[in-house]
Amino acid sequence: MSRAAGRSRHNDLSVGEVAARAGIAVSTLHFYESEGLIESWRTEANHRRYDRRELRRIAVIRMAQQLGIPLAEIRDRLAALPRDRAVSKADWQAVSRGWRAQLDERIAQLEQLRDELDGCIGCGCLSLETCPLYNPSDRRGREGPGPRVWIDAMTKDQA
Secondary structure (H helix, E strand, O other), X not given: OOOOOOOOXXXXXXXXXXXXXXXXXXXXXXXXXXXXXXXXXXXXXXXXXXXXXXXXXXXXHHHHHHOOOOHHHHXXXXXXXXXXXXXOHHHHHHHHHOXXXXXXXXXXXXXXXXXXXXXOOOOOOOOHHHOOOOOHHHHHHXXXXXXXXXXXXXXXXXX
């Protein structure tokens, strides 16, 4: 959180200005900074300041979070981007390309869940009385907690 050489003061924004422009709470900015996702520095009066270019990084973070990407992964992707300029469209395309397969897999899982939602709930089994064919004597319950069919399928797909 030290002032980087070469940053011009006309690009500086206060923590409140960045929070308002990004549509997030000040505490969220502090959290992102503590996680190494964005950077700030302190003025001689000990006021936290952000370069205006951090707004683009925050936009990438928020979009990735909406997609369900874990912060650790977001941090890794942002670390590969240049710090001396705002995130560009090409930067975003390079970063998001790596998430496409994950999103496709998640979409497929959601479509399967949607298609089976009214029949089977994934054998947790919360439908013991109506599911004797798929879960006789609650055998799935001995395999562990939660929706075993879904958990086993996801574990198998990740292997």
